[in-house]
Amino acid sequence: MRFAGICGILASLAWLIGDILLLGKPMASPDRYPILHAYSGVTGDSLAAMLPASTTRLAWGALLGVLTGPLYLAACWHLYRGLRPARPLLSLPPFLLLATGFVLAPFVHGSFYYWGQAAKAIHDSGATSATLLALPGDFATVLFIAYALLLVCWLTASLWMAVAILRGTTSFPRWMCAANPAVCVLVGQLLAQGIPGPVGIPLQGAQLSLANLLFFTLTTATLWNAHRRRAASTTPGDHARSCR
Structure with missing residues (x-):
């Protein structure tokens, strides 16, 4: 269970680096990239x-x-093990929903x-075709x-x-x-938008x-400590009976 939690931490670090490679450049201006005039908001x-x-940066980021x-997925199993003392109606659905996500x-x-x-290809080609200019927007629709x-x-x-819980x-x-994940998303958004300057x-x-x-850092740490406390409170006789 501890190793599965660490898998979640390692995956999060890899995805964090991937996000930085994909989206961590200073934003280009529409003056340099006229294609940006066709899009607004998150797109x-x-x-x-x-x-x-x-291209290399984007490829490694992805x-x-x-x-x-x-x-x-290993990290989701780690969460399920932490929830599993509860009855299946409470422990199984969160595991399945998170795994689906x-x-x-x-x-x-x-x-x-x-x-x-x-x-990038549309910009480099200098194309002004409405069909080509709509292509990134079509990609965004499916992605979103x-x-x-x-x-x-x-x-x-x-x-x-x-x-x-x-x-x-x-x-x-x-x-x-x-x-929970929803609260952590809000915290992550505050951190990403609240740190000023080059950082x-x-x-x-x-x-x-x-x-x-x-x-996953919080869940791994709390379950690790909970297991340690249970192990410390278990007497040698209890350990022998659990082994049998």
Whole structure:
């Protein structure tokens, strides 16, 4: 269980580096990249960060997330073990919902490479075709559908997990109900947007990875300490009976 929790921490670090490579460049101006005039909001900001990046940078940014995605599934099992003392109705759904979100996540993360490369190719070609200019927007629509479903899974799992922990039948201390994935996402967003200057720019697109790093660090530490306390309170006779 400890190793599975560490898998979540390692995956979060890999995804954090991947986010920095994908979206951690200073945003380009529409004066230099006229294609940006066609987009606004999150789409425009994401493309403005990716257009100045090299193909190699974008490729490694995507691959770091996709190739370490299975580590997140191990981390979900770690959470299930922490919730499992509760009855299945409380422990199983959060595990399945979080696992579903982490199955979708590599698609979302890896798609940023193709999205950025498409925008770069259109800009480099100097094309003014409405069909080509619409292509990055079409990519964004598909990407954000999966992204929205991922967030719905995490939000629902967070509420379920909070209820299970509050009932006091899991291995987590009750205060962990306030450190669920949804709350950690808010904290990650505050960190990514609240750090000013050159230090904050690389983190501008890393909210979810920061959230996962915080979340799995907390769950690993609390379950590690809980196991240590149980081991310390177990008498030699109890240990012998449990072995039998």
